[in-house]
Amino acid sequence: MSETPFNIAISDEHLALLRRKLELTTFPDELEGSGWEYGVPLTDLRKLVEKWKNGFNWRTQEAHINSELPQFTRDIEVDGHGTLNIHYVHKKSIVAQAIPLLFVHGWPGSFLEARKLAPLLATGTPDFPAFHLVAVSLPGYGFSQGPTTKGFDLNQYAEVGNKLMLALGYKEYVTQGGDLGFPITYRIAKNYGGKHVKAFHTNMPIGAPPEAGTAPPLTEKEEERLAKNASFLRLGLGYLRQQQTQPQTLGYSLADSPAGLLAWIYEKLVNWSDAYPWSDDEVLTWISIYWFSRAGPTASLRVYFEAENRNFDAIFAVSQPTPTIPLGISHFPNDSLVFPRSWTRVLGNIVFDGQHESGGHFAAHERPQELADDLRKMFGKGGPAFGVVSGRSGYA
Numbered sequence: 001m002s003e004t005p006f007n008i009a010i011s012d013e014h015l016a017l018l019r020r021k022l023e024l025t026t027f028p029d030e031l032e033g034s035g036w037e038y039g040v041p042l043t044d045l046r047k048l049v050e051k052w053k054n055g056f057n058w059r060t061q062e063a064h065i066n067s068e069l070p071q072f073t074r075d076i077e078v079d080g081h082g083t084l085n086i087h088y089v090h091k092k093s094i095v096a097q098a099i100p101l102l103f104v105h106g107w108p109g110s111f112l113e114a115r116k117l118a119p120l121l122a123t124g125t126p127d128f129p130a131f132h133l134v135a136v137s138l139p140g141y142g143f144s145q146g147p148t149t150k151g152f153d154l155n156q157y158a159e160v161g162n163k164l165m166l167a168l169g170y171k172e173y174v175t176q177g178g179d180l181g182f183p184i185t186y187r188i189a190k191n192y193g194g195k196h197v198k199a200f201h202t203n204m205p206i207g208a209p210p211e212a213g214t215a216p217p218l219t220e221k222e223e224e225r226l227a228k229n230a231s232f233l234r235l236g237l238g239y240l241r242q243q244q245t246q247p248q249t250l251g252y253s254l255a256d257s258p259a260g261l262l263a264w265i266y267e268k269l270v271n272w273s274d275a276y277p278w279s280d281d282e283v284l285t286w287i288s289i290y291w292f293s294r295a296g297p298t299a300s301l302r303v304y305f306e307a308e309n310r311n312f313d314a315i316f317a318v319s320q321p322t323p324t325i326p327l328g329i330s331h332f333p334n335d336s337l338v339f340p341r342s343w344t345r346v347l348g349n350i351v352f353d354g355q356h357e358s359g360g361h362f363a364a365h366e367r368p369q370e371l372a373d374d375l376r377k378m379f380g381k382g383g384p385a386f387g388v389v390s391g392r393s394g395y396a
Contacts, residue, residue, distance in 0.1 A: 106179020129394020146295030189323035207343030251298025274334035274360035328352035332359030351384035
């Protein structure tokens, strides 16, 4: 389980193949005035494909990522699934007593979601704690090896995260995750809570209505948000149903067509964020990580098939008994799904509950400062999870 330093170095042959495929893109027609109602507008995708082909410098982005994020790989044995070579970022703080934090991304994210967060958390002052941040590339994502056998579900992803932290020498640590990072860190808390993981935090709390008469009446804003949830569940889950049921069929298109992969993910970047001003370079770097990923983009879809009998409710279900370790929540109001605070109380031992006025699904990328501040409040002096990691206060 030795550690190997890693730098992204996509071959010239892969870059040339991408360009040839972009040159051969066949675009579909489009109904007049359809805008975003039917999906990604044709003008948007034409512009991005042209930029990817002729105006986007991957080598520049590759160099920036390598210089900003210390990256490594190591082999991790997963019970029943052999050994996988796992890629991760390990951004250490100069503060010796910094708190080890495992950051777990989701789909359609990657380790890049921690890019803005890492330098913020690595810095500590007398007023707020510092963190050693570990951002794992989940198996099948980014530059981690993908599973090759069936049945690699959320418990196996949790096993990888825990074993990675132990291999790094962090016998005790905390976690943060959104999207699929929430059910994965939830399972880390259930499976390894108390002994190794001491607290966890999420920016995507999934809730359920409490028993009648046990919760306060919903506010007008909460009622409006539940109506938006219903709209998303009706109109926004097509991707999930496909990835849950027939990921291999979808995978042929995503693995063969960079334009198809771009459209599939770009739709989510726009629709799930809170009017975030995505630059072309941001979008294309994000998508390129999928295109150049070690296992290919199809591998990233299969977690939805494997996870808990291919059922959306089961993937994000809160099972009893819930973890007893401290849980922190950050509510960003324009995530794809947002639940009333009274509904999220079922998640466990909630000790921190932060509300924000803006922000969407990709909190670490859209609102890194706010997310970092919440973690500092939760784990800093006077915070509800201060000192949970033995001998690591976060302060010099």
